Amino acid sequence: MWILGIDTSCDDTGVGLVRDGVVVVNLVAGQVALHQVFGGVVPELASREHLKALPILVKEALAQAGIAPKDLSLIAATRGPGLIGALLVGYTFAKGFAWALGRPFYAIHHLEAHIAAAWPEGLDPPFLALVASGGHTHLFEVQALGRYRLLGATRDDAAGEAFDKVARLLGLGFPGGPEIECLAQEAKEKVPFPVPLREQKGYDFSFSGLKTKAVQLVEAGYPAPALAKGFQEAAVEHLAQVVLRAAKDTGHRVLLVAGGVAANRALQARFQEAGLTVHFPPKGLSQDNGAMVALAAWRRHQAGFSPSPLSLGATAYWPLEEA
Incomplete structure (x- = not known):
């Protein structure tokens, strides 16, 4: 069974092909150079780039897999959440493709797709x-x-937004996560940052305080590598403390870490030393991509979930609990 997955939820155009639960092709056209000058994603520009890139990527993915459109068993695309203009490009394309081929269509939640990318075969909830x-x-x-x-x-x-904003403060490129991680490795010492919400009993996250602290420290003239190292360690520790508190309270010992920040090596090391069984996405599946959408559709199909009606529209806001 061949599944085509498409993701245009933000600024990456992702097209992936999965065969019987195995990723065969994963193509991503990024827009870093386009948005870098603005320090963040400009929604209208992102949508226009998706329109240009998507047909080319789909054609290339099919060519790399050595298959024709008629060989596809079903089509899937990210329905939401995300930038609505960007979402509509990939979602509408996928629905039209499914209709033209007479194939089932699966509307996929963006966060479920990220979870699917890190979910190994054989792991049961x-x-x-x-x-x-x-x-x-x-x-x-x-x-x-x-x-x-x-x-x-x-x-x-x-979390990733905070990395982007602090990177911009330090004069680094976009996206900020890899830039900060690289700069932090140059630091011989770090500037301490407070770990947010240390005393909370719940499982919330907050990164605005770290951003504010970074502004203050930049204005005070501290060296950029030490700032990057201090910020990264505080952000990673914050994520770890919340998750470990939840693991203790719920009794769960298995953790999936997904999304672009999952590629951060400091975060990976912190979770791997925490005593949990931790799963991260394979290389290339942390960032937004189409293969994770196809993987989510494969799981839903195998579990007996019905295809989505073509009348179902895209949505910028969609809680995962309602997917």
Whole structure:
């Protein structure tokens, strides 16, 4: 069974092909150079780039797999959440493709797709899942495929968004996560940052205070590598403390970490030393991509979920608990 997955939820155009649950092709056209001058994603520009890139990527993905459109068994695309203009490009394209081929269509939740990218075959729920990216920082209890309980979320900035903003303060490029990680490795010492919400009993996240502290320290003239190292360590420790508190309270010992921030090596090391069984996405599946959408559709199809009606529209806001 061949599944085509498409993701245009933000600024990456993702097209992936999965065959019987295995990723065969994963193509992503990024827009870093386009948005870098603005220090963040400009929605209208992102949508226009998706329109240009998507047909080319789909054609290339099919060519790399050595198949024709008629060989596809079903089509899937991200329905939401995300930038509505960007979402509509990929979602409408996928629905039209499915209609033209007479194939089933699956509308996929963006966060479920991220979770699917880190979910290894043979792992049965329940377990914890942390999704940390430029647009999301959510901690879920995965009770079953399609059954998610939100334990905590960010009160302000997402983790990846905070990395982007602090990187911009330090004069670094976009996206900020890899830039800060690289700069932090140059530091011989660090500037201490306070770990947010240390005394809370719940599972919320907050990164605006770290951003404010970074502004103060930049204005005070501290060296950029030491600032990058201090910020990264505080952000990673904050994520770890919340997740470990939830693991202790719920009794879960298995954790999936997904989203772009999951590629951060300091975060990976912190969770791997925490005593949990931790799963991260394979290389290339942390950032937004189409293969994770196809993987989510594969799981839903295998579990007996019905295809989505073509009349179902895209949505910028869609809680995962309602997916």
